[in-house]
Amino acid sequence: MAPVSALAKYKLVFLGDQSVGKTSIITRFMYDKFDNTYQATIGIDFLSKTMYLEDRTVRLQLW
Template sequence: MASSGYGDANQKIDYVFKVVLIGDSAVGKSQILARFARNDFSLDSKATIGVEFQTRTLVIQHKSVKAQIWDTAGQERS
């Protein structure tokens, strides 16, 4: 099972996953990232400009897994 910890900067990384969040503007991509990476949630968030990046390291089945997550600016609907 995944640990609730955020990992140790000096630990060995067994796997790295790179994930890009894409979708329409104002659907919650940044909030999903904030909750996962920092266990944070805010009702007062601003639109992402360009791209933001965060990481989190978990231990899953005794393996260290690092998630690198890119949050993109949303696509306006027409």
């Protein structure tokens, strides 16, 4: 049985001017799609994705 590795957690914060594509980049990464009709984000948007790599599991928190 392979040893269980600890879950590594990383927070990624996307900063930039309004309407430059921050949410579009996150949506593309999370869902592998691009939405041309996306409405502007009001407030804070947060998503989390767990990725299973060759030798470890990583959880990304995208802000």
